[in-house]
Amino acid sequence: MKTKVYKFGGASVKDANGVRNVERIVRMAVNDQMSNDKCQMSNDKCPMSNGLMVVVSAMGKTTNALERVVELLDAGKEEAALNQWVDIIDFHVAVMKELGLQPGSDIRLQGEIPYDPTLPFDENYDQIVSMGELLSTQIIAVYLLKQGLSVEWWNMPKLLRTDDTWREAKVDDEASRAVIRAGWDRPRRPQIVVAQGFIGGTADGKRTTLGREGSDYTAALLGNYLDAESVTIWKDVPGILNADPRIEPDTVLIPSLRYQDAVELAYSGAQIIHPKTIRPLENKHIPLYVKPFSDPSAEGSRIAADGVGPVDIPVYIWRKNQILITMRAKDFAFALEESLSEIFDIIHRQHLKVSLIQSSAVTISVCVDNTRKVSEAISELRQHFNVTYNDHLSLLTIRGTTPAILEHAKAGRTIMLSQTTRRTARFVVKED
Ligand code: ASP
Ligand code: MG
Numbered sequence: 001m002k003t004k005v006y007k008f009g010g011a012s013v014k015d016a017n018g019v020r021n022v023e024r025i026v027r028m029a030v031n032d033q034m035s036n037d038k039c040q041m042s043n044d045k046c047p048m049s050n051g052l053m054v055v056v057s058a059m060g061k062t063t064n065a066l067e068r069v070v071e072l073l074d075a076g077k078e079e080a081a082l083n084q085w086v087d088i089i090d091f092h093v094a095v096m097k098e099l100g101l102q103p104g105s106d107i108r109l110q111g112e113i114p115y116d117p118t119l120p121f122d123e124n125y126d127q128i129v130s131m132g133e134l135l136s137t138q139i140i141a142v143y144l145l146k147q148g149l150s151v152e153w154w155n156m157p158k159l160l161r162t163d164d165t166w167r168e169a170k171v172d173d174e175a176s177r178a179v180i181r182a183g184w185d186r187p188r189r190p191q192i193v194v195a196q197g198f199i200g201g202t203a204d205g206k207r208t209t210l211g212r213e214g215s216d217y218t219a220a221l222l223g224n225y226l227d228a229e230s231v232t233i234w235k236d237v238p239g240i241l242n243a244d245p246r247i248e249p250d251t252v253l254i255p256s257l258r259y260q261d262a263v264e265l266a267y268s269g270a271q272i273i274h275p276k277t278i279r280p281l282e283n284k285h286i287p288l289y290v291k292p293f294s295d296p297s298a299e300g301s302r303i304a305a306d307g308v309g310p311v312d313i314p315v316y317i318w319r320k321n322q323i324l325i326t327m328r329a330k331d332f333a334f335a336l337e338e339s340l341s342e343i344f345d346i347i348h349r350q351h352l353k354v355s356l357i358q359s360s361a362v363t364i365s366v367c368v369d370n371t372r373k374v375s376e377a378i379s380e381l382r383q384h385f386n387v388t389y390n391d392h393l394s395l396l397t398i399r400g401t402t403p404a405i406l407e408h409a410k411a412g413r414t415i416m417l418s419q420t421t422r423r424t425a426r427f428v429v430k431e432d
Helices: 016-037 062-074 078-098 121-129 131-146 173-185 215-225 259-267 275-283 336-349 374-382 403-410
Strands: 004-008 052-056 151-154 192-196 199-201 207-209 230-235 256-258 288-292 301-304 315-329 354-359 363-369 385-399 415-420 424-430
Touching: 004 016, 004 215, 016 052, 016 078, 016 131, 052 131, 052 215, 062 078, 062 121, 062 131, 078 131, 121 131, 121 207, 131 151, 131 192, 173 215, 192 215, 215 230, 215 275, 256 259, 259 275, 259 301, 275 288, 315 336, 315 374, 336 354, 336 363, 336 374, 354 415, 374 385, 385 403, 403 424
Parallel strands: 004 052, 004 230, 052 192, 151 192, 230 288, 256 301
Antiparallel strands: 199 207, 288 301, 315 363, 315 385, 354 363, 385 424, 415 424
């Protein structure tokens, strides 16, 4: 028996019941490990490679709420920001009380917002938004401990070393692996470690974040560093489905996938796993399970090198909040290659996420996630091109499509742009 990594997302720890369910799932894994290792007698007879790494996101919608705190502060609305902050703390205090924990003594609460108006927005963002994971993991670690489990809480900003690309920090694998391994491999380590997903820290002690929904990525990195036997993501769906059950009424579970298919689904915008999750696992042939937290013994989906592929049912993936930007040459001396390199230079510097590209004789269109950086990028692009854009768009990708499916998908929708190949169709559509 070797190390296992479990990741619980915001939806699975959205309230006190979620935390209790984490305890149930963790206890099952721990009992399993103990009986497999026949090391119930004495803890120090357990092989040190044994253990459960539990990676946790912020509770429920806490990250969105913290983002609003930063935005309000940035807009100079201090009182509204403080109210929002107090709501977030109150929510956590209520969960703690429901779980029988003592706010303030069991868990440290930060009264002041870690905000410095002299710093850039993105740097403040990371200091504030990282609080969500710091709170959720403390609650879970203390709760598990009080239930008699052998637990340790890890402070990832000190362990997962990153650069200072705020909001999208790059992980220094070598430095991180060394400290994390040292912490994991030491004698008499408690069997369960609870760690924050999504956050890390710089060499000079600043907190960083790895990009929204980045906890899956943290789980994969830890799986890689610890040579885990598997990584499991516990979700509020039965596994990887062929469509979002909130949008499509009839969804089908995909029980087995290859790494490469999972990467394609993730990059097309499937919310199920973060796109960066696969690579650290593939490197070490670590299988990834996606399982329902409401039914821990269900099979869920398994993603591995020997998975079944390609996926042979149509898969629908929505990517929301898109903006379609079209660049037109200012004169007729339009050189596609040169324009492309100019455009992508700007896009790269502004950290825009491109979801689709299309070019014609005199125009280039890119569909990107509509983030705060977009307006800055557009003004930069305007120095070189005539730029128009459409927002409130979604990108629908259908993999494994047929003519009948295409017709059905297009019906009743305003399609701004489409790209189809034999098996894949992509539509930029107006959001209604
Ligand atoms: N809490 C972060 C977010 O909501 C990270 C994650 O959930 O993976 O984006
Ligand atoms: Mg989340």
